[in-house]
Amino acid sequence: PARKPKVIVTRRLPDPVETRMRELFDTQLNLNDEPLDRAGLIAAVSSADVIVPTITDRIDAELLSHAGEQLKLIANFGAGVDHIDVAAANARGIAVTNTPGVLTEDTADLTLALMMTVSRRIVEGANVAQAGGFTGWAPTWMMGRRISGKRLGIIGMGRIGQAVARRAKAFGMQIHYHNRKPVSPRIAEDLEATYWESLDQMLARMDIISVNCPHTPATYHLLSARRLKLMQPHAILVNTARGEIIDEGALADQLAKGEIGGAGLDVFEFEPAINPKLLKLPNAVLLPHLGSATVEARTEMGEKVIINIKTWMDGHKPPDRVLTSML
Numbered sequence: 001p002a003r004k005p006k007v008i009v010t011r012r013l014p015d016p017v018e019t020r021m022r023e024l025f026d027t028q029l030n031l032n033d034e035p036l037d038r039a040g041l042i043a044a045v046s047s048a049d050v051i052v053p054t055i056t057d058r059i060d061a062e063l064l065s066h067a068g069e070q071l072k073l074i075a076n077f078g079a080g081v082d083h084i085d086v087a088a089a090n091a092r093g094i095a096v097t098n099t100p101g102v103l104t105e106d107t108a109d110l111t112l113a114l115m116m117t118v119s120r121r122i123v124e125g126a127n128v129a130q131a132g133g134f135t136g137w138a139p140t141w142m143m144g145r146r147i148s149g150k151r152l153g154i155i156g157m158g159r160i161g162q163a164v165a166r167r168a169k170a171f172g173m174q175i176h177y178h179n180r181k182p183v184s185p186r187i188a189e190d191l192e193a194t195y196w197e198s199l200d201q202m203l204a205r206m207d208i209i210s211v212n213c214p215h216t217p218a219t220y221h222l223l224s225a226r227r228l229k230l231m232q233p234h235a236i237l238v239n240t241a242r243g244e245i246i247d248e249g250a251l252a253d254q255l256a257k258g259e260i261g262g263a264g265l266d267v268f269e270f271e272p273a274i275n276p277k278l279l280k281l282p283n284a285v286l287l288p289h290l291g292s293a294t295v296e297a298r299t300e301m302g303e304k305v306i307i308n309i310k311t312w313m314d315g316h317k318p319p320d321r322v323l324t325s326m327l
């Protein structure tokens with residue numbers, strides 16, 4: 001029988017995933033669960049047949065110059081591949097796969113949760129109550145804003161954007177979106193979604209903006225200081241995609257000045273660092289990248305990784321191959 005491929009996994013994964021991987025492959029786990037340093041990553045790419053990285057690993061062209069002939073697959077644990085130089089990998093005959101689909105609903109749930117948390121001041125209220133500050137109810141105390149009836153502008157109408165739209169529609173919101181191209185007429189009709197070719201025009205008219213596009217060279221700082229200024233002073237910005245899509249410093253300044261109403265952020269430009277200005281703002285709700293952090297999603301992401309490796313081993317095209325033409 002053919003030898004089992006050597007698979008290096010850079011972080012700890014849910015138990016059932018690790019167990020299955022050990023059964024199927026010659027699996028090397030990073031038992032202490034700290035991100036590998038550069039030397040560790042170099043050692044991994046120079047000895048493994050397959051590496052399974054996560055968002056905390058930077059797989060750039062220089063790192064790949066250390067890849068051995070045997071490295072054939074980078075089976076990313078996660079949907080976003082902006083930490084991987086896919087072109088450089090492909091140029092060396094190394095395929096890249098990701099784990100789309102299984103984290104869509106959970107990321108969309110968290111997006112709605114952030115919208116409501118910011119709009120209804122849930123963290124502020126919880127903090128007051130927990131600190132013993134609920135000393136009496138008052139008619140005008142801690143008023144937020146309703147989300148029903150409001151205009152939601154979704155940037156990026158892929159799987160996650162559409163899942164956000166379905167939920168928001170059920171909450172009575174009006175769905176608007178900006179995307180490279182309009183979605184199919186059937187989907188647009190189902191969601192009663194209005195397409196904006198001009199992001200600038202959409203930004204100026206929305207009550208809530210949700211970022212749901214991938215981070216690519218084309219979307220880096222898509223929400224620049226200039227574009228953020230187009231948002232209305234009561235508007236809320238939610239980001240469960242990638243921090244790099246927003247100029248975080250400009251956002252912090254505009255939130256502090258009251259030029260933007262509030263923000264719900266699950267991702268940050270210099271993760272895991274968060275702009276210190278954001279930490280002090282009552283109108284910013286910050287989460288530590290929890291979009292796909294459910295037992296179900298993380299397990300299914302691991303299962304996808306396994307399927308991608310297995311199909312590749314069996315000589316077939318892995319189902320979730322990422323091609324540069326898709327980026």
Ligand code: 8YV
Nearest residue numbers: 054055077078079080103292
């Ligand atoms: C993960 C994500 O937390 O899938 C993604 O793109 O951002 C999250 O699901 C992370 O990327 C895992 O590597």
